Amino acid sequence: MSAATGHALGLRGLTRRYGSFVAVDDVSLEVGQGEFLTLLGPSGSGKTTILMAVAGFVAPSEGAVLLDGQDITPLPPEKRNFGMVFQGYALFPHMTVAENVAFPLRVRGMSRAERDEKVRGALDLVQLAAFAGRLPKQLSGGQQQRVALARALVFDPNLLLLDEPLSALDKKLRAELQEELKALHRRIGRTFINVTHDQEEALSLSDRIAILNHGKLVQAGAPGALYDRPRTRFVADFLGKSNFLEGVVRQPHPGGFMLEAGAAQLVVALPDGEPPPAAGARSLLSLRPEKITVLAEGEAAENIVEGRIVSWAYLGAGFSLRIETAGLGEIRANLPTWRSAFAPAEGLPVRLGWRAEAAVPVAEDVA
Amino acid sequence: MDGTYRPGPFGRSLAWVTALYLVLPILIVIPVALTDQRYLSLPQDGISFRHFETVLTSPEWLGSIWQSFTIAVAATVLSVSAGTLCAIGCWRISRRATELVRVLMLLPLIIPSIVYAIGLYRYFGPLGLLDRFAGVVIAHGVTGIPYVVITVSTALASFDPRLEQAARGMGASLSQTLRWVILPRIAPGIFSGAIFAFIHSWDELVMVLFIASRDVFTLPRRIWDGINENLDPAMAAVAVLLILFTLALLMADRALRRRSEG
Numbered sequence: 001m002s003a004a005t006g007h008a009l010g011l012r013g014l015t016r017r018y019g020s021f022v023a024v025d026d027v028s029l030e031v032g033q034g035e036f037l038t039l040l041g042p043s044g045s046g047k048t049t050i051l052m053a054v055a056g057f058v059a060p061s062e063g064a065v066l067l068d069g070q071d072i073t074p075l076p077p078e079k080r081n082f083g084m085v086f087q088g089y090a091l092f093p094h095m096t097v098a099e100n101v102a103f104p105l106r107v108r109g110m111s112r113a114e115r116d117e118k119v120r121g122a123l124d125l126v127q128l129a130a131f132a133g134r135l136p137k138q139l140s141g142g143q144q145q146r147v148a149l150a151r152a153l154v155f156d157p158n159l160l161l162l163d164e165p166l167s168a169l170d171k172k173l174r175a176e177l178q179e180e181l182k183a184l185h186r187r188i189g190r191t192f193i194n195v196t197h198d199q200e201e202a203l204s205l206s207d208r209i210a211i212l213n214h215g216k217l218v219q220a221g222a223p224g225a226l227y228d229r230p231r232t233r234f235v236a237d238f239l240g241k242s243n244f245l246e247g248v249v250r251q252p253h254p255g256g257f258m259l260e261a262g263a264a265q266l267v268v269a270l271p272d273g274e275p276p277p278a279a280g281a282r283s284l285l286s287l288r289p290e291k292i293t294v295l296a297e298g299e300a301a302e303n304i305v306e307g308r309i310v311s312w313a314y315l316g317a318g319f320s321l322r323i324e325t326a327g328l329g330e331i332r333a334n335l336p337t338w339r340s341a342f343a344p345a346e347g348l349p350v351r352l353g354w355r356a357e358a359a360v361p362v363a364e365d366v367a
Numbered sequence: 368m369d370g371t372y373r374p375g376p377f378g379r380s381l382a383w384v385t386a387l388y389l390v391l392p393i394l395i396v397i398p399v400a401l402t403d404q405r406y407l408s409l410p411q412d413g414i415s416f417r418h419f420e421t422v423l424t425s426p427e428w429l430g431s432i433w434q435s436f437t438i439a440v441a442a443t444v445l446s447v448s449a450g451t452l453c454a455i456g457c458w459r460i461s462r463r464a465t466e467l468v469r470v471l472m473l474l475p476l477i478i479p480s481i482v483y484a485i486g487l488y489r490y491f492g493p494l495g496l497l498d499r500f501a502g503v504v505i506a507h508g509v510t511g512i513p514y515v516v517i518t519v520s521t522a523l524a525s526f527d528p529r530l531e532q533a534a535r536g537m538g539a540s541l542s543q544t545l546r547w548v549i550l551p552r553i554a555p556g557i558f559s560g561a562i563f564a565f566i567h568s569w570d571e572l573v574m575v576l577f578i579a580s581r582d583v584f585t586l587p588r589r590i591w592d593g594i595n596e597n598l599d600p601a602m603a604a605v606a607v608l609l610i611l612f613t614l615a616l617l618m619a620d621r622a623l624r625r626r627s628e629g
Binding site: 103 | 527529530532533534535536537538539540543547548551552
């Protein structure tokens with residue numbers, strides 16, 4: 001397999017309607033050469049339909065799919081040369097592992113000797129050379145998944161499409177295969193497009209994530225950028241957990257503003273170049289639970305809110321607290337357990353603090 | 368299954384009685400076939416294989432067996448090709464209209480065969496298909512289609528459509544997908560359908576009575592005539608041979624299913 005021969009994919013105004021239902025609504029997206037892009041969204045968000053349109057199994061109602069700038073929309077799936085790992089893997093149950101992996105080569109009329117060599121290479125790549133003679137049902141879920149990967153890669157596809165590739169596996173195995181998948185992507189340098197509803201998988205695997213909701217592209221970007229600077233309430237809520245604080249904007253200035261929320265005055269800092277909202281406008285802030293700390297006696301912070309612990313849970317690596325605050329309603333905070341000085345208890349009065357840049361203004365979703 | 372509650376004595380005996388009731392009429396021909404008398408009866412002074420000998424040496428009986436066999440094979444080929452293509456077509460298109468097609472295909476099973484036979488007689492006459500090998504093959508082949516449509520549709524219902532997508536996504540053409548992915552997966556269903564279509568033709572009498580007379584004289588027809596004309600115990604011997612042959616076919620079907628499931 002030759003390295004670093006990724007292809008670029010473009011979606012231009014992709015739309016797919018089923019009767020009056022719009023499954024995919026005017027999605028435009030660029031996927032760079034060798035990039036690992038994840039389409040993330042809840043079920044029914046249109047992510048699988050987009051993948052199926054890229055693969056050629058679903059014809060778009062409008063818009064185009066471009067490969068390296070060339071329109072491939074009218075091509076049937078068998079002419080696109082894309083590798084695909086299906087949900088549930090779709091291995092041929094009547095063929096051995098080696099025959100499954102050889103299938104795309106056999107279809108292309110490749111000679112037996114050449115085929116055998118390629119199959120061996122592909123099975124080595126996923127460390128399954130010893131299982132070549134087995135039937136799929138004699139393999140574990142993780143091994144089947146790797147066979148599906150080998151089969152999708154053996155014919156040097158232009159793109160690798162993955163439809164919820166890890167959803168059928170248990171949590172531990174999933175984490176293992178995530179690492180393998182990531183290493184594989186780095187090693188072969190091809191363009192990967194992955195579909196998932198699992199936000200952790202999306203965050204850990206992808207170079208870039210595109211978040212979809214109701215068929216629309218909501219926000220796309222690097223995992224860190226999406227997590228730290230969500231643009232809408234949906235993104236903040238779907239990718240990780242979030243508190244939402246609503247209030248009125250006061251004293252806007254370059255670099256930040258004050259938010260009057262209930263009885264509290266909150267300091268909000270904005271990254272360079274982001275214009276502040278107008279004074280008097282309503283604004284919604286997203287505040288990640290892990291960006292909140294419980295302040296010690298006499299400790300200071302840019303934002304301080306007092307409250308009482310309503311309930312708490314021990315999660316191993318951290319505590320999860322629900323705190324009823326004076327004026328801001330209920331807030332969730334996550335604290336690392338290594339701060340052993342802190343022992344949560346129901347009804348315990350606490351002072352919560354967070355930095356000015358921790359809270360991010362987000363747009364309310366248009367329903 | 369282990370660990371389930373067993374049926375009570377009443378339920379169990381009822382089940383056995385029912386099973387016996389179903390099987391006894393079939394079993395009764397066995398002693399009759401072994402009779403030492405010249406007429407249809409139970410053995411009196413001892414058992415004898417002379418009637419089997421009669422059947423297996425008589426040119427009429429052997430001719431009818433051979434004719435029935437060749438007709439059944441040709442009819443099966445017709446049923447299997449048409450039924451399989453129809454089932455795959457309906458499965459791939461799978462719209463409302465295909466449901467209708469599927470129901471239409473089951474019609475020969477629903478309509479009384481005597482009604483069907485009258486219809487065949489009416490339009491086989493002008494076509495010159497009466498009392499012809501081809502005519503009987505067409506009649507049996509067409510009425511055998513439902514069995515194949517049912518078994519192949521059942522096999523396709525458990526066929527994962529993503530396998531077809533996977534094959535096409537990897538560059539396989541429609542015919543390659545059909546040959547290498549779909550057909551191997553539904554082969555047990557096709558084989559079952561073939562066995563049923565074969566048996567259907569092998570023991571079909573009503574249509575043969577209408578559309579064949581002298582040149583085409585199948586085995587069921589010869590048994591029918593034999594019973595009407597004389598009570599030759601050779602018929603019982605033929606019946607036993609038929610039962611054994613049908614049993615062998617059904618065992619083959621079972622064995623094949625078990626292999627494909629195992």
